[in-house]
Amino acid sequence: xxxxxxxxxxxxxxxxxxxxxxxxxxxxxxxxxxxxxxxxxxxxxxxxxxxxxxxxxxxxxxxxxxxxxxxxxxxxxxxxxxxxxxxxxxxxxxxxxxxxxxxxxxxxxxxxxxxxxxxxxxxxxxxxxxxxxxxxxxxxxxxxxxxxxxxxxxxxxxxxxxxxxxxxxxxxxxxxxxxxxxxxxxxxxxxxxxxxxxxxxxxxxxxxxxxxxxxxxxxxxxxxx
Amino acid sequence: xxxxxxxxxxxxxxxxxxxxxxxxxxxxxxxxxxxxxxxxxxxxxxxxxxxxxxxxxxxxxxxxxxxxxxxxxxxxxxxxxxxxxxxxxxxxxxxxxxxxxxxxxxxxxxxxxxxxxxxxxxxxxxxxxxxxxxxxxxxxxxxxxxxxxxxxxxxxxxxxxxxxxxxxxxxxxxxxxxxxxxxxxxxxxxxxxxxxxxxxxxxxxxxxxxxxxxxxxxxxxxxxx
DNA sequence: GCGTAATTTAATCATTTGTATAATAACAAG
DNA sequence: CTTGTTATTATACAAATGATTAAATTACGC
Numbered sequence: 001x002x003x004x005x006x007x008x009x010x011x012x013x014x015x016x017x018x019x020x021x022x023x024x025x026x027x028x029x030x031x032x033x034x035x036x037x038x039x040x041x042x043x044x045x046x047x048x049x050x051x052x053x054x055x056x057x058x059x060x061x062x063x064x065x066x067x068x069x070x071x072x073x074x075x076x077x078x079x080x081x082x083x084x085x086x087x088x089x090x091x092x093x094x095x096x097x098x099x100x101x102x103x104x105x106x107x108x109x110x111x112x113x114x115x116x117x118x119x120x121x122x123x124x125x126x127x128x129x130x131x132x133x134x135x136x137x138x139x140x141x142x143x144x145x146x147x148x149x150x151x152x153x154x155x156x157x158x159x160x161x162x163x164x165x166x167x168x169x170x171x172x173x174x175x176x177x178x179x180x181x182x183x184x185x186x187x188x189x190x191x192x193x194x195x196x197x198x199x200x201x202x203x204x205x206x207x208x209x210x211x212x213x214x215x216x217x218x219x220x221x222x223x224x225x
Numbered sequence: 226x227x228x229x230x231x232x233x234x235x236x237x238x239x240x241x242x243x244x245x246x247x248x249x250x251x252x253x254x255x256x257x258x259x260x261x262x263x264x265x266x267x268x269x270x271x272x273x274x275x276x277x278x279x280x281x282x283x284x285x286x287x288x289x290x291x292x293x294x295x296x297x298x299x300x301x302x303x304x305x306x307x308x309x310x311x312x313x314x315x316x317x318x319x320x321x322x323x324x325x326x327x328x329x330x331x332x333x334x335x336x337x338x339x340x341x342x343x344x345x346x347x348x349x350x351x352x353x354x355x356x357x358x359x360x361x362x363x364x365x366x367x368x369x370x371x372x373x374x375x376x377x378x379x380x381x382x383x384x385x386x387x388x389x390x391x392x393x394x395x396x397x398x399x400x401x402x403x404x405x406x407x408x409x410x411x412x413x414x415x416x417x418x419x420x421x422x423x424x425x426x427x428x429x430x431x432x433x434x435x436x437x438x439x440x441x442x443x444x445x446x447x448x449x450x
Numbered sequence: 451g452c453g454t455a456a457t458t459t460a461a462t463c464a465t466t467t468g469t470a471t472a473a474t475a476a477c478a479a480g
Numbered sequence: 481c482t483t484g485t486t487a488t489t490a491t492a493c494a495a496a497t498g499a500t501t502a503a504a505t506t507a508c509g510c
């Protein structure tokens with residue numbers, strides 16, 4: 001339901017450039033995000049994306065070249081935003097100068113993803129795309145992941161290492177990898193937490209959940225070697 | 226010479242029941258496991274599975290009915306084994322009677338999965354199948370997950386709650402959900418840990434990795450509320 | 451030995467899928 | 481007004497896909 005002024009109203013039968021030229025490219029990307037999130041790359045159907053975006057199927061070849069390029073494009077778009085926020089948050093922390101708590105650093109890393117998830121359907125879809133991409137062993141997927149995550153994750157590891165002098169940087173690296181798994185898995189669908197635990201978790205709000213997660217992960221990161 | 230029988234003189238199998246029935250059903254299941262792990266459900270091709278198993282494509286319909294049923298079947302097969310080991314491990318712990326350490330409980334839960342992963346190609350494939358299945362929002366996938374994980378996870382939560390009286394059972398449930406995400410994500414491909422951390426982790430053996438993980442998760446579980 | 455049921459194959463079917471092509475309309479430039 | 485460029489559509493296609501069919505062959509109970 002990402003607004004597409006073009007999507008519902010008009011049904012032009014004849015080909016040709018419409019009067020109100022569009023950023024149909026963005027409309028396509030938005031809907032593609034949803035479909036890829038729901039079905040994964042292999043499961044997504046180009047026809048479905050085109051239909052939901054309310055455009056002709058050929059348009060997606062026209063704008064993106066191929067299904068794979070569309071996927072990469074959509075993923076990078078959000079990925080860059082995410083990485084940007086992470087960098088900004090860490091910079092802000094470092095500017096404070098004081099000694100940082102592990103909790104603050106973890107929160108700075110997690111919060112952008114959290115906010116993105118709840119920023120709208122597109123954000124939630126991106127989280128699901130990430131979870132799926134992390135389960136793909138293919139080379140393409142690997143490159144994309146590295147491209148998106150590498151830089152900011154590395155900075156956080158360095159800062160954490162400085163704040164946890166008793167723990168070797170190797171271990172911190174490893175634990176940050178644990179962390180990525182934990183939050184992605186969970187953010188992927190909060191609702192599923194209930195399933196995993198047979199309905200025990202019901203009335204925990206998203207903010208509360210985030211702080212629970214930060215507490216859990218911070219304790220793990222600090223665990224004595 | 227349009228006779229189809231001997232066109233290529235190689236091993237052209239005539240139809241019919243083979244002398245020694247070598248349970249092709251299991252052969253198919255084994256190879257299906259691999260293919261589903263590599264490409265996910267949607268990405269897997271029935272033809273590919275049949276080809277790798279060295280059987281005719283129709284045979285998989287004959288034995289399993291459909292692609293989806295084949296997937297479920299394969300998944301359940303391993304899932305039951307896994308759940309069985311978890312139950313056994315926990316029973317053994319409880320029989321000891323003494324006060325249990327959180328580390329022991331976590332290890333009892335994780336070890337079967339670990340062992341399975343390193344028990345052979347089938348075990349490793351199953352781990353990847355799990356990671357993929359957990360990223361699927363479809364209803365089918367959800368039911369299957371519940372069916373496999375529910376019972377044993379629940380028991381572990383109860384035992385943990387008894388051993389961590391300061392932490393409400395709700396919180397333990399939530400943290401166990403975190404735990405599932407953490408270990409699945411990581412077990413999915415140990416090699417990828419290196420990617421996530423830009424090659425920082427190299428010479429950590431699988432046993433060592435397991436104890437690192439147990440330390441991390443136990444600390445997280447024990448974190449004060 | 452014989453008939454029947456079980457197992458396996460080749461061949462094919464009906465769709466689905468990603469992509470390509472040609473036509474057409476809006477718009478800009480000259 | 482003509483011409484060219486760009487955005488969009490309907491249509492089509494060749495390849496791939498999950499499933500089915502009919503026949504072939506053998507194991508096995510009687």
